[in-house]
């Protein structure tokens with residue numbers, strides 16, 4: 204499939220063109236998110252080509268084309284970033300800081316307070332992570348357009364409900380944060396000194412109950428604010444989910460970078476990928492601060508337990524909460540010396556594996572078949588990318 208025949212998804216109905224302009228200064232500052240988002244009423248903007256074409260004065264020329272493979276990799280990453288923005292926006296509306304950088308929502312004081320039990324700066328970190336994802340999404344799509352390739356829009360799949368709790372906007376969402384099944388094996392995977400998933404090793408979850416049943420990571424309605432114990436469990440679930448999402452990005456970028464052709468596209472993938480690592484490190488640290496709590500969801504009867512990860516039977520290096528830097532482990536070959544690395548980084552099938560992991564998370568519960576087909580198509584194209592094509 205040539206670049207020209209990749210599914211073109213430029214929205215024809217956005218307000219971006221009326222709020223955007225061709226001025227160099229706007230492009231240089233980044234896009235005027237406030238007017239952009241206000242015009243759309245939501246984050247995760249479908250970005251029209253016209254608003255994004257102005258080159259930055261003095262910047263390296265961006266004319267010329269990129270390969271079919273590079274296009275496919277960037278299109279998949281654009282979709283992943285749109286999904287990240289959507290989920291982070293929901294967290295920010297309720298538990299972050301709402302301002303001109305990340306508008307939307309009005310905050311939920313009780314949820315914000317429960318999150319602050321892990322770190323008093325949680326609201327700022329949630330805000331900053333949300334803004335980062337939005338810029339990733341907008342930048343990758345703008346870069347695609349600058350190369351004559353179709354940007355990605357998921358606007359037509361924005362059909363999932365918002366939380367009914369105080370603070371959330373009532374708009375259509377792409378992701379569902381109210382029925383998560385969270386894989387926390389990253390916690391022990393990054394603490395292991397002997398295992399690497401790329402060599403077939405498996406790892407126990409830090410919070411086994413999060414891997415069973417469905418758990419809200421945001422209050423579904425104000426009913427979920429009534430029991431402080433359960434609300435803390437929701438906030439703890441969110442904290443572990445933050446790291447689960449960002450460790451996925453931490454692996455995805457180096458996985459796909461190995462099949463990029465253009466040095467400029469490699470620069471983009473390495474530079475954005477590095478911020479995913481920064482996010483993961485932050486959230487890995489905060490998750491370890493989750494207060495011990497055990498709660499039963501009053502609506503579903505599902506149990507969740509956050510144990511003390513520093514006490515028996517969990518004490519030891521695989522659970523020690525302050526081991527937030529990747530422990531050295533086997534890399535490439537068990538005969539080579541241990542190395543502190545991102546894991547996994549094997550490239551084969553990485554995009555489809557990312558879709559599978561997000562799906563298993565419960566993030567897409569309620570999404571349409573057309574959504575899954577579209578994501579699978581993007582992932583198939585990205586996984587078909589090879590160096591030299």
Ligand SMILES: [Fe+2]
Nearest residue numbers: 284287336339
């Ligand atoms: Fe991102």
Ligand SMILES: [Fe+2]
Nearest residue numbers: 287449452479
């Ligand atoms: Fe991210």
